[in-house]
Amino acid sequence: MYTTKIDEVDYGIKPMNCPGGMLVYKSKMHSYKDLPIRAGELGLVHRHEKSGQLNGLFRVRCFTQDDAHIFCLPEQIESEIINLMHLINKVYSMFGFKYTVELSTRPEDSMGSDEDWEMAEGALRKALEHENIPYELNEGDGAFYGPKIDFHIKDCLGRDWQCGTIQLDFQMPERFDLTYIGEDGEKHRPVMLHRVIFGSIERFIGILIEHYAGAFPLWLSPVQVKIIPIADRQLDYAKKLQEKLNKNGIRVELDERQEKIGYKIREAQMEKVPYMLVVGDKEVEANVASVRDRKEGDIGQMNIDDFIAKLNDELKSSLEVVNG
Numbered sequence: 001m002y003t004t005k006i007d008e009v010d011y012g013i014k015p016m017n018c019p020g021g022m023l024v025y026k027s028k029m030h031s032y033k034d035l036p037i038r039a040g041e042l043g044l045v046h047r048h049e050k051s052g053q054l055n056g057l058f059r060v061r062c063f064t065q066d067d068a069h070i071f072c073l074p075e076q077i078e079s080e081i082i083n084l085m086h087l088i089n090k091v092y093s094m095f096g097f098k099y100t101v102e103l104s105t106r107p108e109d110s111m112g113s114d115e116d117w118e119m120a121e122g123a124l125r126k127a128l129e130h131e132n133i134p135y136e137l138n139e140g141d142g143a144f145y146g147p148k149i150d151f152h153i154k155d156c157l158g159r160d161w162q163c164g165t166i167q168l169d170f171q172m173p174e175r176f177d178l179t180y181i182g183e184d185g186e187k188h189r190p191v192m193l194h195r196v197i198f199g200s201i202e203r204f205i206g207i208l209i210e211h212y213a214g215a216f217p218l219w220l221s222p223v224q225v226k227i228i229p230i231a232d233r234q235l236d237y238a239k240k241l242q243e244k245l246n247k248n249g250i251r252v253e254l255d256e257r258q259e260k261i262g263y264k265i266r267e268a269q270m271e272k273v274p275y276m277l278v279v280g281d282k283e284v285e286a287n288v289a290s291v292r293d294r295k296e297g298d299i300g301q302m303n304i305d306d307f308i309a310k311l312n313d314e315l316k317s318s319l320e321v322v323n324g
Contacts, residue, residue, distance in 0.1 A: 014045055057206030066196050098153070112174075148166060226254075
């Protein structure tokens with residue numbers, strides 16, 4: 001942790017989001033009818049990693065975790081875990097990642113009773129088996145407060161990255177004295193699920209860049225189309241194309257630099273922009289653009305409406321893959 005002293009009091013810069021999630025829950029009284037409560041947070045956390053362990057986006061000293069904390073009844077555990085596994089599968093499929101699953105059990109240094117751990121491990125195992133998800137058993141690698149399911153994605157080089165996790169926690173609600181009012185009118189402890197999908201968003205972006213070698217699919221590309229006029233006299237027409245693409249939700253840039261056309265095309269190719277629209281006098285006169293595909297090169301002239309329809313079809317196909 002990063003620690004500091006203020007007015008003779010020791011402080012630590014936030015290393016995890018979990019305590020904040022529990023304080024949000026504890027800010028008011030809850031009934032069993034309120035549960036499950038699913039509280040998400042994109043929280044910046046800080047870890048004092050050794051300098052020799054730092055590595056680009058993959059290991060940094062402050063990073064953003066896509067945390068969520070789910071507070072539920074004991075009988076809701078299995079269904080909540082299954083919902084989370086479906087969500088994680090959907091997200092990884094969207095990015096084209098295959099993954100493996102591990103069930104990590106009680107470590108030597110842990111909190112809680114044997115009964116709690118047996119119940120928690122059994123709930124995770126039951127959810128995995130209900131969904132027919134193959135998994136490896138990772139004995140003794142659970143968190144100190146509960147067992148977990150870890151998701152390891154494979155990149156294009158076959159490297160293994162542990163990103164997603166679902167952790168079942170009976171202990172922290174006890175430590176923070178979290179309660180809800182049950183059907184019997186008495187106070188009871190909620191069960192807590194910790195989950196992340198990306199883990200560290202910065203690291204996940206690094207994995208994506210390497211996985212696609214920078215050549216992101218159309219839906220993911222920061223710039224989907226680059227408009228390249230041959231000369232300044234085509235700028236007004238190029239700006240009209242840019243405006244129309246923007247109105248249709250296409251991420252587009254206009255290269256207005258006074259450079260040779262070959263240089264601008266080559267730069268856009270190096271930037272791995274999926275599509276280029278080259279505009280010269282003939283294109284202005286015919287109210288079209290010459291379309292260049294990142295993979296196929298020049299694919300001919302198209303009017304802007306047909307080009308937008310082509311992009312929408314490609315984006316729709318990507319969405320259909322994600323939704324199965």
